[in-house]
Amino acid sequence: DAGVIQSPRHEVTEMGQEVTLRCKPISGHNSLFWYRQTMMRGLELLIYFNNNVPIDDSGMPEDRFSAKMPNASFSTLKIQPSEPRDSAVYFCASSVGRWSPGELFFGEGSRLTVL
């Protein structure tokens, strides 16, 4: 079975450029989460969706960050414009449903470097 698929695995960009990260959750999973991981702050929840609807985006750092889930099999996280402090590994995770939280299946992450 395919797990959570993220792309790109690595992205190097210059400050001010737009970055789009993509995620395909596990088929049949109804909840999707975006996390950011850094050494200093660990894994931070940015936003999560249930049945394609954003439930809580209070972790999104600022207006430069936006996330969409147009259908059950695809989500994007966009940063525009990007800044060096956005450098981190961004993880997408999915779970079966809102009422079985905690059992997350993670992708391999997208490592973003903003110069």
Added chain:
Amino acid sequence: TQLLEQSPQFLSIQEGENLTVYCNSSSVFSSLQWYRQEPGEGPVLLVTVVTGGEVKKLKRLTFQFGDARKDSSLHITAAQPGDTGLYLCAGTLDDKIIFGKGTRLHILP
């Protein structure tokens, strides 16, 4: 403020030794999970504990959920080099899954 505090942050021990790592909070969680993460990969779920006082065993790993559902511990017996990795605890709070910063464990052969 970190909702889930993990200790120690780093631990390096010899193969064959026993160890315990901790996950503490002032909040009550409806469930708590332990994950292990290896370099270049996403975290992988090890166990979920739900009931206060619950103990679960996974081969040489023993997980305990505190009676008040605010804390948890992970005990590894006879550690092996394959146990090396970042161990993360995560708590479910109001439908959100919050992670601690993790304990980075290194088992020396």
